[in-house]
Amino acid sequence: MSGSSKSFVLSSLIAQRKQKKPLKSSLKTPGASARKAKASTSKPQAKSSKVRAEELDWKKLSTDSYEGGTFDGDEGGMLLLEEVDGVDVQWEEDEAGRKKAVLMSNKAPPLSMRQAQKRKRAEEDIIREGPSESESGDDLEGDDEQVTIDATGPAFQSAFPPSDDEDVEAGMTDSDVEVKQEEDEGDSIEPDVKPELKATSTKKAKASTADAVVQPPSLQDRIKDIKFDPDLLPGWKDQPLHPLLKKSLFALGFSRPSDIQAKAVPIGLQEGRDVVGVAETGSGKTLAYSLPILNTLLESLSRPESIAESSAKPGKRELSALILCPTRELALQVGKVVGSVVEAGMNAIDEVKEETDDEAEALAKEEEAEARWKKKGKGKKGANKKVEQPVKKVVKPAPAGPRPPPIVSVATVVGGLSSVKQKRLVARGCDILVATPGRLWDLCEEDDSFASQIKRIKFLVIDEADRMIETGHFAELENIVGLTVRTKEMQTTNASEDDPTFARTNTKADTTAVRADIKTFVFSATLSKDLQGNLKRGSWRKSKKAGNSGNTLDDLITKLDFRDPKPEVIDISPEGRLVATLRESMVECMTLEKDLYLYYFLLRYPGRSLVFVGSIDGIRRLIPLFEMLKMPVYPLHSQLQQKQRLKNLDRFASSPNGILIATDVAARGLDIPSVDHVIHFQLPRTADAYIHRSGRTARAKQDGFSLQMVSPEERGVQKALMKSLGRTPELPELAIEPGFLPKLKERIRIAREIEKAQHQIKKENHDKSWLKEVAEAMDVDIDADMLSDLEENEADSRSSAKNKRPSDTKLFNLKGELNELLRQPLMARGVSAKYPTSGSRTVIDDLLRDDNHPVMLGASTAKAFEDVDSRPAKKARKFINKRART
Numbered sequence: 001m002s003g004s005s006k007s008f009v010l011s012s013l014i015a016q017r018k019q020k021k022p023l024k025s026s027l028k029t030p031g032a033s034a035r036k037a038k039a040s041t042s043k044p045q046a047k048s049s050k051v052r053a054e055e056l057d058w059k060k061l062s063t064d065s066y067e068g069g070t071f072d073g074d075e076g077g078m079l080l081l082e083e084v085d086g087v088d089v090q091w092e093e094d095e096a097g098r099k100k101a102v103l104m105s106n107k108a109p110p111l112s113m114r115q116a117q118k119r120k121r122a123e124e125d126i127i128r129e130g131p132s133e134s135e136s137g138d139d140l141e142g143d144d145e146q147v148t149i150d151a152t153g154p155a156f157q158s159a160f161p162p163s164d165d166e167d168v169e170a171g172m173t174d175s176d177v178e179v180k181q182e183e184d185e186g187d188s189i190e191p192d193v194k195p196e197l198k199a200t201s202t203k204k205a206k207a208s209t210a211d212a213v214v215q216p217p218s219l220q221d222r223i224k225d226i227k228f229d230p231d232l233l234p235g236w237k238d239q240p241l242h243p244l245l246k247k248s249l250f251a252l253g254f255s256r257p258s259d260i261q262a263k264a265v266p267i268g269l270q271e272g273r274d275v276v277g278v279a280e281t282g283s284g285k286t287l288a289y290s291l292p293i294l295n296t297l298l299e300s301l302s303r304p305e306s307i308a309e310s311s312a313k314p315g316k317r318e319l320s321a322l323i324l325c326p327t328r329e330l331a332l333q334v335g336k337v338v339g340s341v342v343e344a345g346m347n348a349i350d351e352v353k354e355e356t357d358d359e360a361e362a363l364a365k366e367e368e369a370e371a372r373w374k375k376k377g378k379g380k381k382g383a384n385k386k387v388e389q390p391v392k393k394v395v396k397p398a399p400a401g402p403r404p405p406p407i408v409s410v411a412t413v414v415g416g417l418s419s420v421k422q423k424r425l426v427a428r429g430c431d432i433l434v435a436t437p438g439r440l441w442d443l444c445e446e447d448d449s450f451a452s453q454i455k456r457i458k459f460l461v462i463d464e465a466d467r468m469i470e471t472g473h474f475a476e477l478e479n480i481v482g483l484t485v486r487t488k489e490m491q492t493t494n495a496s497e498d499d500p501t502f503a504r505t506n507t508k509a510d511t512t513a514v515r516a517d518i519k520t521f522v523f524s525a526t527l528s529k530d531l532q533g534n535l536k537r538g539s540w541r542k543s544k545k546a547g548n549s550g551n552t553l554d555d556l557i558t559k560l561d562f563r564d565p566k567p568e569v570i571d572i573s574p575e576g577r578l579v580a581t582l583r584e585s586m587v588e589c590m591t592l593e594k595d596l597y598l599y600y601f602l603l604r605y606p607g608r609s610l611v612f613v614g615s616i617d618g619i620r621r622l623i624p625l626f627e628m629l630k631m632p633v634y635p636l637h638s639q640l641q642q643k644q645r646l647k648n649l650d651r652f653a654s655s656p657n658g659i660l661i662a663t664d665v666a667a668r669g670l671d672i673p674s675v676d677h678v679i680h681f682q683l684p685r686t687a688d689a690y691i692h693r694s695g696r697t698a699r700a701k702q703d704g705f706s707l708q709m710v711s712p713e714e715r716g717v718q719k720a721l722m723k724s725l726g727r728t729p730e731l732p733e734l735a736i737e738p739g740f741l742p743k744l745k746e747r748i749r750i751a752r753e754i755e756k757a758q759h760q761i762k763k764e765n766h767d768k769s770w771l772k773e774v775a776e777a778m779d780v781d782i783d784a785d786m787l788s789d790l791e792e793n794e795a796d797s798r799s800s801a802k803n804k805r806p807s808d809t810k811l812f813n814l815k816g817e818l819n820e821l822l823r824q825p826l827m828a829r830g831v832s833a834k835y836p837t838s839g840s841r842t843v844i845d846d847l848l849r850d851d852n853h854p855v856m857l858g859a860s861t862a863k864a865f866e867d868v869d870s871r872p873a874k875k876a877r878k879f880i881n882k883r884a885r886t
């Protein structure tokens with residue numbers, strides 16, 4: 001490329017940015033390989049100097065002038081072309097021998113103020129934070145035709161403004177606010193001004209910015225005047241919680257504590273008490289352990305000594321609590337919940353003030369909320385309408401402008417998401433950290449100072465404790481827990497009495513402080529009675545001395561260093577261990593028929609359904625089948641990318657008839673609003689797994705429905721399962737309207753055939769290209785003989801595969817046939833679509849009342865649990881046997 005070089009095409013660069021690749025990205029020139037030699041030998045012009053891409057005067061290029069390439073943004077093609085004049089490219093090698101393009105210009109335009117600011121900020125960022133995530137080597141491409149430059153050209157910036165991405169911090173920290181304020185200031189500055197005016201306007205801008213900077217109120221100031229009239233929330237009257245928390249609970253519509261909250265919160269607030277809490281699924285355990293933590297943080301903010309402490313280290317928070325969860329999704333959910341509680345109260349302050357002015361109105365609202373909560377508590381049977389949620393307050397939107405730092409800052413650290421970002425979050429400091437053990441231990445290993453932060457926590461929470469020992473992360477969990485363990489001397493001499501805040505370990509190797517007053521909370525819906533007995537008797541200490549070692553919950557408990565000699569064990573799990581508002585049912589069918597009955601159920605009872613499958617392969621088979629049948633299905637399993645897992649959960653949660661097909665990774669803790677049905681496509685192996693899976697529905701006293709699909713081979717498993725729940729295996733059978741089945745069967749048959757053919761084609765294409773791809777990736781040439789062998793093999797396999805699978809025309813016809821079937825109405829036996837007033841079942845009345853089933857003509861619109869309520873178990877069994885015979 002000569003001194004009159006013309007255009008740089010930001011194609012791949014832009015497309016990569018669209019896929020949220022790191023900022024430091026690759027820049028390709030059209031026909032890069034052809035020009036590479038030329039470019040690499042070209043010399044910079046006399047007096048030319050290095051320039052950055054964003055300093056250049058890029059001009060939009062009409063797409064007509066580019067002959068080649070496509071403009072298909074989705075596929076990573078061209079999205080936007082820009083050109084620049086008078087710039088040369090020089091190739092330099094960095095220390096690692098990687099080629100890097102340097103832009104040389106002899107007429108670099110003066111930077112606009114905004115550009116200069118941006119540049120300064122970027123430089124400051126690098127000084128402050130070290131290399132960015134992209135610079136650390138993640139996702140860097142090794143192609144030597146691609147050169148690394150700072151991709152901050154104007155087209156780049158405008159096409160893909162930086163997004164929040166997978167920020168896992170539930171609330172912003174002080175330093176977030178600084179950055180945000182910087183951005184806001186930068187954006188408001190005029191673009192280019194005359195050079196002679198620049199100096200003065202810059203000075204003015206600086207002066208006026210300095211004048212305008214008003215120090216934001218401290219966290220203490222923001223909460224010190226918060227008051228709350230306890231009469232507005234009589235249900236929480238006995239709980240000695242900070243007024244801000246009461247406001248939050250009021251704003252969230254939680255008019256009274258759930259049973260576990262009523263019992264666990266007051267004990268969790270007491271000095272030196274540890275809590276082991278066992279309560280049914282969906283009973284509010286997250287708040288039961290979070291409220292004492294949040295309360296302690298708020299109380300300490302209100303104390304004068306803590307004000308002095310925090311002003312000594314402005315912007316940096318000390319870690320107070322660590323919450324460990326078994327799955328990434330659960331950790332992210334808990335982080336969100338805990339982070340939003342206090343914020344709900346902060347946002348609702350004005351509204352509550354207004355309401356206290358009008359007490360009568362407030363009381364009326366409170367009574368209404370209570371009445372609804374009571375109504376829900378009864379779990380009204382047979383109600384046609386969904387039971388309403390407790391009254392949710394309309395939370396006032398945050399005022400415009402930079403978001404103030406959260407009162408309590410919560411960060412989440414989980415595997416599968418950017419660890420660089422998580423390290424940065426943790427380094428910035430937070431009050432509460434929610435984490436999965438694997439990623440957390442990685443961070444501890446990398447950074448000793450982070451490990452010592454964990455030693456100084458005041459609260460350790462193990463959520464879903466019994467699952468934590470199954471995840472294959474027991475070693476990491478043990479290591480993390482080990483950080484909070486006192487030395488023998490501390491345990492025996494009770495060092496905490498001498499120094500109530502801190503006690504130091506005496507070993508030479510580790511002189512970091514371990515708190516003597518850490519409170520430990522262990523929660524689950526399923527903790528064995530034996531274990532609870534041990535805890536109550538205090539005999540866990542004996543097994544500790546005996547040096548129990550293994551991977552059981554008892555072992556975990558012995559490894560936890562409860563400061564409380566007798567941790568409070570609160571077990572309010574119900575008889576039968578399942579939630580009272582859950583209705584169960586079953587369908588007995590052959591393994592091969594499960595697809596059909598699942599399809600039937602999903603069409604017959606629209607709603608949000610969570611289908612549990614025993615294996616990832618099972619999910620991989622069901623998803624394409626149901627997609628072919630045009631059902632809104634989303635997969636969730638451990639082999640999906642984390643971002644995809646979260647996206648699928650999100651889609652499921654926002655689709656009223658969404659279907660999530662998942663492994664047991666979704667069985668624990670997930671609080672997805674209004675899941676109507678849980679379907680055990682394959683039965684779980686343990687009663688605990690059944691309880692947790694079923695617990696994704698019927699949460700917070702709402703109605704829910706659980707369906708077991710039992711094949712003859714699973715009958716034994718079902719018996720054992722029900723026995724360990726103290727029940728008989730006889731559950732009411734799901735009523736099946738046989739008239740619908742033949743059409744559904746036919747749809748499934750065709751969908752399977754299409755799916756099989758498509759799978760075959762995909763496999764062929766994959767086999768065909770793998771060797772070439774591997775060779776390309778390794779940058780090696782394939783031997784000519786090998787290539788011809790490969791092509792022969794390909795031809796052979798193509799012809800044999802073609803013989804096995806339907807022809808393209810047949811595939812086309814099958815798709816047409818399926819579409820036609822999907823368009824046809826489904827009708828119950830005896831219903832005539834042509835003559836709705838005749839036939840053995842007239843549907844005209846339903847149609848007139850608009851009370852007809854959305855896709856199955858003649859079927860009732862009752863909910864699954866209503867149908868089951870009206871069918872006693874034995875009667876149902878006769879029905880199904882009769883159906884099997886006919």
Ligand SMILES: Nc1ncnc2c1ncn2[C@@H]1O[C@H](COP(=O)(O)OP(=O)(O)OP(=O)(O)O)[C@@H](O)[C@H]1O
Nearest residue numbers: 254256257258281282283284285286525669671700
């Ligand atoms: N006091 C309350 N009043 C009304 N709803 C509440 C209250 N406390 C919590 N909830 C709601 O109950 C639901 C379940 O809470 P949570 O997820 O904490 O249950 P859990 O006991 O941890 O369940 P699991 O055992 O499945 O993990 C949430 O949607 C939450 O918002």
